[in-house]
Amino acid sequence: MDMLVMISQALLYVCFAILAGGFLLLLIPSIYRPDVKISTDYLLISALLVPILAFMPVLDITLFIAPRLGFSEALQTVLLSYTVGNAWNFTLMVSALLVLVIALMRSKEKRISAFIALLLTFGLMLTIAWSSHAGAMDPIKGITGHFIHLAAISIWVGVVLVVGWCATNQDNWLKFLSWFSKVAIGCLVATALSGFLLMGVMVDGYTDSWMVSYGQGLLIKHLFLIPLVFYALLNGFVVKYFLSKDAAFNPIPWIRLEGIVLFVIFALTAFFTQQSPPHGNYLTDDAVSPLFQLFHGGIIDSSSTIGLTINLDIVYFFFLALILVGLVLLSIYKKASIVVTFLISCLLVVNVYIMLMISVVVR
Template identity: 30%
Template sequence: MLNVLVPLTELITYILFSILIGHVALQFVSPEKKPSIYISRRFLLSCVLGIILFTFGPLLQVVAYFGGSVGVAQTLFSVLFTFEIGKAWIAIVWCSILLWLAIYLESSKYIQAVLLFLMVLSIGYASHVASLSFWTGFTSHTVHFLAVTLWAGILIQVSWFSKDSTNWDRFLRWFTPFAVSCMIVILISGVIVMLFVIDFKDYVNAWVLPYGQMLLFKHISIIPLLVFAFINGILVRRMRKTPTFDPRLWVKAESICLVIIFFFTGVLGTLSPPHDIDQTVKSEGAVNWVTNLLGSSIKIPVNLEIIGSSQGIVSFIFGVLFLIMIVLSFYKKKTPVLAVFLVISFIISTYLGLMTSVALE
């Protein structure tokens, strides 16, 4: 049950933080440089309360793990006051209460921004990489989380809560370079975070483990997100001349692509990081479907090699075609729902292409 519940809480946490950070960030943008946006105060207050609830998910997992030996109440007390994840949750609760009051009383945007930033710092403080190397891990995870939620938050605001697409060209003039900057920061900080867990030389070997599989899915899903960013940042300017064209629909599709990445990230947060792949395989075992795809059992030491295969090449070709069809569906003015379907098809096709191109040595 927790294997499903905790990743779901992580996913919702990312979405709630994105909504609030996007809302506050756009308060610093002048009205003529953004679409007209309406989001109810009641909904924002619910998002703040939701953060208190859903950030408790990882704590619940820790309590369930240790609770059987010393009791749930004692374990909960110990986790809250002696574990970094518990201390971080207490900080998030206090900041959330203050943020709830700040939004309810319509106080300064600067106060709201500071409180949200403190909550983001708490997320970084509780991260796994911070426990391995505090300052480097804490900084890289915090920057990564902030860049992701800033980009996603603004996208969610302008696509799901805007009244119309007025000022869209002016919005793109600043948001496109901003999004590119966020992506660069996300990639750099993401690599730093990953290297705390997996060395580059072990990246392929990690595919035999659940953590490596989710990391692979996450990295694959970034590619169609870049295609959407290209469409919504550059190609959309040419379509603006069409009176019936609504760019918000395609930004909604991009935000859904981000939610897919959030899902894989949420699952990653609940899995054991494979610092030693051979030891992790020995203690936890390999992923069953990987064993089936490879056609043989996983032996220690794990040594996966990319060898290429006809099935893999065909799958990669289909993956490239799916990306091209995303762009074509935009030019042909098809529904963005089709583009989301093509994104999922690309992820599956590219994943199968990679998994059928490796072999145990």
């Protein structure tokens, strides 16, 4: 069931991205973006999936307490008494309104409908933030941080995914980059600030959290931000330069690559948010991450802390990271397949991850 919940949360974030990106692009005049065919069916399916996917954590808790109460009574208890159940009730109602707005959307009133639908999408994100771990631990900071984090990353990912996969041409690409680069930077800053806010709520010590699965997921997610920021800069500046020199240059594969990395981060976020957050006296033998144990298999208990050291092996991995960065740049210069560039980026993340893990000293 845990794996089903993780998959459902990853798909839920994708639905939010499609909705936020799709409605935002409908609000942007066509002269400031390439021609994008945003199918109403995709928006409708995404809106319909939101309450279904958001129901998985509710079902998980229901099945956990069902042996004592019976399924029907357990479901009623969760929906009426638990925060996650109350939040889902609002998710269902707002989703119904969103589906109605999309179904009644007409071409002449599409921008008005898109604005209303975007507000409802943000409302759905707020209900998800309400039911989050962070919201339960600190209602004000947790809900605020989770909502800003989800909204910012959904706008960024959504525009990238919709333009990357639904654009029919590359017309007005420079005009598109002129405003989207600023939006992406704003989303990155908002994501970073809200991320720090959430870590203050959820994590007692960042490096110490690496000993458990939640911290491992958080670390890997942050490492994938390295190629993400790199590709964001690429799409914002390098692509602009290529287009100024060659009008036939096709920028769409590179924004698709940025979208792929963002999707990986979404999936990682869905994974680690379902783990127990490292807060309080959390470290037991069962809680230690199997990934962390691959590098440090000694005795780890609640008094264990993490320090970092530098040795010759770490220097080797550092220079290997520089070589991989060079290979990424070379693949871009040679206009290699986005699959090749993405695989090199993954190798870079793995390399930096191993470098950090072997630099860890458990005290």
